[in-house]
Amino acid sequence: MAESGSRLLVADDNKVNRLLLGRSLEQLGHRVAMAENGRVALEMLRREAFDLLLLDMEMPEMDGFQVLEQMVADAHLRDLPVIVTSSLEGVAHVARCIELGADDYLPKPVNPVLLKARISSSLEKKRLRDQQQALVKRFATSEVAQDLQQSGFALGGKRLVATVMFSDIRGFTSIVEQQSPEETIELLNTWYTLMFDAISGRGGVVNQMIGDGLMALFGAPLPLADGPRSAVLAALDMIEMMQLLNVEREAGGKPALRIGVGIATGEVIAGYTGTQHRATYTCIGDTVNLAARMEAHTKLAGQPILIDQATCDALAGSLNLVSLGPVAFKGKAAEVPVHAVPAPTC
Amino acid sequence: MADTVIDAATFAELQEAAGAEFVGELIGTFFEEAPQMLAELRAAQTAASADAFRRAAHSIKSNANTFGALRLGEMARELELGGLVADTAPLETLQAEYERVAAALRELSRG
Numbered sequence: 271m272a273e274s275g276s277r278l279l280v281a282d283d284n285k286v287n288r289l290l291l292g293r294s295l296e297q298l299g300h301r302v303a304m305a306e307n308g309r310v311a312l313e314m315l316r317r318e319a320f321d322l323l324l325l326d327m328e329m330p331e332m333d334g335f336q337v338l339e340q341m342v343a344d345a346h347l348r349d350l351p352v353i354v355t356s357s358l359e360g361v362a363h364v365a366r367c368i369e370l371g372a373d374d375y376l377p378k379p380v381n382p383v384l385l386k387a388r389i390s391s392s393l394e395k396k397r398l399r400d401q402q403q404a405l406v407k408r409f410a411t412s413e414v415a416q417d418l419q420q421s422g423f424a425l426g427g428k429r430l431v432a433t434v435m436f437s438d439i440r441g442f443t444s445i446v447e448q449q450s451p452e453e454t455i456e457l458l459n460t461w462y463t464l465m466f467d468a469i470s471g472r473g474g475v476v477n478q479m480i481g482d483g484l485m486a487l488f489g490a491p492l493p494l495a496d497g498p499r500s501a502v503l504a505a506l507d508m509i510e511m512m513q514l515l516n517v518e519r520e521a522g523g524k525p526a527l528r529i530g531v532g533i534a535t536g537e538v539i540a541g542y543t544g545t546q547h548r549a550t551y552t553c554i555g556d557t558v559n560l561a562a563r564m565e566a567h568t569k570l571a572g573q574p575i576l577i578d579q580a581t582c583d584a585l586a587g588s589l590n591l592v593s594l595g596p597v598a599f600k601g602k603a604a605e606v607p608v609h610a611v612p613a614p615t616c
Numbered sequence: 617m618a619d620t621v622i623d624a625a626t627f628a629e630l631q632e633a634a635g636a637e638f639v640g641e642l643i644g645t646f647f648e649e650a651p652q653m654l655a656e657l658r659a660a661q662t663a664a665s666a667d668a669f670r671r672a673a674h675s676i677k678s679n680a681n682t683f684g685a686l687r688l689g690e691m692a693r694e695l696e697l698g699g700l701v702a703d704t705a706p707l708e709t710l711q712a713e714y715e716r717v718a719a720a721l722r723e724l725s726r727g
Contacts, residue, residue, distance in 0.1 A: 283675075284649070284675050284678060284679065285645050285648075285649050286642060286645050286646050286649060286679045286682060287678060287679070287682070289641075289642055289645060290634060290642060290682060293634050293635075293638055293642075294633065294634065297633075297634075328671055328674050328675075330671070357674065357677060357678045357681070358674075359697070378678050378681070378682070379630075379678075379681050379682045382633045
């Protein structure tokens with residue numbers, strides 16, 4: 271249940287008030303910690319996890335208003351519900367507390383029935399907010415979640431320079447035909463887990479999963495130092511993980527998997543597309559198309575990792591590359607130089 | 617303003633909500649804290665410190681109302697809202713009311 275067993279902090283300089291409020295909350299089944307002024311309360315909030323703060327306004331050293339101001343400015347404390355308990359008089363005080371982000375206001379002496387109702391409601395709101403954040407994280411990347419939290423949601427894109435990666439499993443259709451759908455789902459989950467690890471381990475973000483393929487970004491939505499190099503190293507990690515998975519698969523009599531990875535660097539337009547109700551973080555532009563073409567070309571080239579000229583330039587000779595010369599791609603007027611990153615064989 | 621020192625209904629509600637034994641302990645804490653708050657109020661008046669005066673009166677008001685000492689609460693409230701007083705007469709009246717409240721609470725917690 272949302273309202274039982276929560277951890278609450280009571281901040282009040284008056285000992286009688288503190289003990290009485292603590293008692294009421296314990297009777298409601300909560301665990302209670304106490305602070306005798308605002309400064310101590312803030313220290314405790316920054317050190318330990320609480321579900322709710324009951325805050326007195328009139329306190330020495332640091333008063334309740336100052337605590338509220340500091341909490342608004344602190345990303346970790348901004349969402350913590352606060353119920354102000356005070357015997358300060360005047361609507362102006364109450365209004366100021368609410369403006370500073372307090373959820374509710376209870377006059378002292380606190381009525382136990384009202385206290386119970388307000389606490390239940392605040393904890394329920396917090397539970398929903400936590401759930402919502404967890405959902406956003408499950409269906410968006412944590413980078414997108416962070417970007418959403420910081421900048422809010424707005425449709426529309428902005429131009430930025432990023433490295434784009436496409437990858438998929440070679441010959442996936444024939445693998446699917448040889449096994450049960452359950453096995454296929456399990457294989458995809460294993461594959462995605464490994465690829466996500468490799469990509470996020472190098473600071474990249476998987477922003478699309480399509481069947482047996484994925485698209486990843488390095489340097490969007492959040493900037494990344496040395497995105498091109500990170501993308502290539504992630505691709506090498508992906509190949510290595512595939513090889514490890516294949517050892518296991520071959521031991522079980524299953525065919526080995528092979529992947530292709532295409533990487534391109536340049537300007538992209540990134541942002542939220544869709545409607546106000548349903549939107550996705552997308553990245554479009556020539557760089558994205560080029561990365562997709564590179565990935566498709568891995569089949570023809572017989573190479574697992576192909577990169578474009580811009581990515582190659584950014585590596586500045588720090589990795590061994592094989593130049594495959596210019597290639598004519600569909601949708602490109604001029605031929606495009608392609609470089610292969612040889613994968614180590616095990 | 618209430619005629620009785622301690623409002624019986626408020627006190628009974630407090631006992632019912634928090635438990636008689638706990639209220640006994642709470643009264644003990646009040647007896648430890650209140651003389652200090654009254655002393656702070658006097659010191660603030662002498663030093664003409666409006667902030668400290670308001671804060672001390674505010675604390676006394678808050679605790680008085682908790683126990684149902686409505687007259688003491690009302691006196692403290694007038695000091696909190698009215699601000700610094702020129703002479704000590706209101707403080708002596710407050711002190712005398714506190715003594716009556718303390719005696720009544722002592723009686724109630726024994727019973």
